[in-house]
Amino acid sequence: MQITYSLVVVWILCFLAGSIEASESQYHFEIKKVDEFHEALIQVMQSPNATEREKLLFPKVKALYDVVSISRISVGRAWRSLADSQKDEFVALLTELIVATYSDRFREYDEQYFELLGTEPINKGVIIKTSINKRNDQLATLNYYFRGDQVFNVVANGISDLSLRRSEYGSIIKEQGYDQLVKEIKNKTNEIKASY
Amino acid sequence: MRVLPYLLIWCFLSACTSGAIDNGNVDDPFENFNRKSYRFSESVDGNFLAPVARGYARVTPDPIEEGIRNVFKNFNNAPSAINGFLQGDVETGFNELSRLIVNSTLGLGGLIDLATIWGINEKKEDIGQTLAVWGIKESPFIYLPIFGPTTLRDLPVRFVGMSMPRLIIGEDFPGYVTALQVISQRADLIEVIEQRDSNAIDAYAFTRDAYIQRRAFEIYNGDPPVEDFFDEFEEE
Numbered sequence: 001m002q003i004t005y006s007l008v009v010v011w012i013l014c015f016l017a018g019s020i021e022a023s024e025s026q027y028h029f030e031i032k033k034v035d036e037f038h039e040a041l042i043q044v045m046q047s048p049n050a051t052e053r054e055k056l057l058f059p060k061v062k063a064l065y066d067v068v069s070i071s072r073i074s075v076g077r078a079w080r081s082l083a084d085s086q087k088d089e090f091v092a093l094l095t096e097l098i099v100a101t102y103s104d105r106f107r108e109y110d111e112q113y114f115e116l117l118g119t120e121p122i123n124k125g126v127i128i129k130t131s132i133n134k135r136n137d138q139l140a141t142l143n144y145y146f147r148g149d150q151v152f153n154v155v156a157n158g159i160s161d162l163s164l165r166r167s168e169y170g171s172i173i174k175e176q177g178y179d180q181l182v183k184e185i186k187n188k189t190n191e192i193k194a195s196y
Numbered sequence: 197m198r199v200l201p202y203l204l205i206w207c208f209l210s211a212c213t214s215g216a217i218d219n220g221n222v223d224d225p226f227e228n229f230n231r232k233s234y235r236f237s238e239s240v241d242g243n244f245l246a247p248v249a250r251g252y253a254r255v256t257p258d259p260i261e262e263g264i265r266n267v268f269k270n271f272n273n274a275p276s277a278i279n280g281f282l283q284g285d286v287e288t289g290f291n292e293l294s295r296l297i298v299n300s301t302l303g304l305g306g307l308i309d310l311a312t313i314w315g316i317n318e319k320k321e322d323i324g325q326t327l328a329v330w331g332i333k334e335s336p337f338i339y340l341p342i343f344g345p346t347t348l349r350d351l352p353v354r355f356v357g358m359s360m361p362r363l364i365i366g367e368d369f370p371g372y373v374t375a376l377q378v379i380s381q382r383a384d385l386i387e388v389i390e391q392r393d394s395n396a397i398d399a400y401a402f403t404r405d406a407y408i409q410r411r412a413f414e415i416y417n418g419d420p421p422v423e424d425f426f427d428e429f430e431e432e
Contacts, residue, residue: 073425101395122422152425158413159406162425167405168398184397192394 045109066150270306324350
């Protein structure tokens with residue numbers, strides 16, 4: 001009886017271990033993309049200056065983030081009425097803002113490290129769940145939302161970056177118009193860069 | 197007849213849920229008032245509260261700051277336990293009760309958060325979350341002068357939080373405790389507010405959305421429903 005019970009427990013454990021491995025190998029591509037981005041963030045934190053940081057970040061941000069979708073969702077209904085040139089301009093501006101924000105936030109290296117916490121399938125994609133830690137403390141959880149092969153949203157400690165953008169940008173467009181939003185984004189990017 | 201005022205309050209709060217969330221955007225019918233209240237509160241904060249909180253954080257040794265934070269956290273274990281039980285979550289109710297007992301006794305009146313060290317982690321339930329569990333999932337956003345962001349459903353949470361120290365200490369409650377509580381809480385937000393100010397384009401909208409998201413995170417115990425941002429575009 002005891003041997004049978006032990007065998008059942010071992011079988012269940014093997015099954016679970018297999019399931020976790022299967023889940024991670026199923027999303028191997030997305031996990032690898034996030035890992036590469038995190039490695040870049042470590043290098044950014046160890047970089048001597050802002051120019052170096054931005055040079056490292058720009059291609060990584062473009063590779064990881066679906067800035068076109070982020071732009072479309074955060075601008076909302078107004079996106080449909082924009083000319084193609086305006087859309088291209090907005091995507092470029094938003095990419096620059098994202099790079100500047102990362103460069104500003106990840107300035108100092110103090111033995112931070114990233115950890116994979118798990119994956120969760122969603123409609124047409126997956127959430128790659130990670131955390132950023134320092135020594136034994138978890139500083140924040142960072143969940144990357146993939147649709148296709150790029151990220152459209154990051155949720156940090158339960159707060160969705162895309163939801164915040166949509167709320168802010170929608171508010172500015174409603175009160176002051178799309179052109180004012182473009183101006184505000186440029187001003188914010190310059191402000192962040194001035195504070196490096 | 198005694199039931200009538202409570203029924204009216206319930207109806208009011210339930211009616212608030214008719215303010216639908218439009219494509220995930222926050223229900224903000226009082227936006228004009230809220231923005232004025234926000235600007236006034238930021239002015240008071242910038243000129244008075246934030247400098248005091250920064251000074252407090254600078255001069256107070258970290259262990260003492262942590263001790264004070266723990267004492268105020270411990271005051272909230274009692275309403276958290278009650279709300280756990282009200283939500284039918286007996287495990288959480290007993291968890292918070294255990295925290296209260298352990299920290300109040302062995303934790304020297306709450307100064308040491310022994311419960312967390314022993315693995316009895318904080319769950320932070322409150323009356324707003326209870327009302328959400330009971331059916332009031334959405335509620336209009338309101339920005340109270342000085343007190344900050346809340347929703348109509350979550351209004352009682354503010355007053356319970358501020359009243360707990362007085363209720364527990366009783367008649368000998370010294371007035372400076374409220375001031376210390378406010379300063380301690382503001383000091384905990386220094387970095388968060390600095391990050392908001394450096395990243396936000398519309399700080400009011402940022403604060404509003406961040407608050408609503410945070411509440412959803414708490415109501416769903418860390419696992420809120422995943423919004424389909426692409427839904428609107430797939431209809432095109």
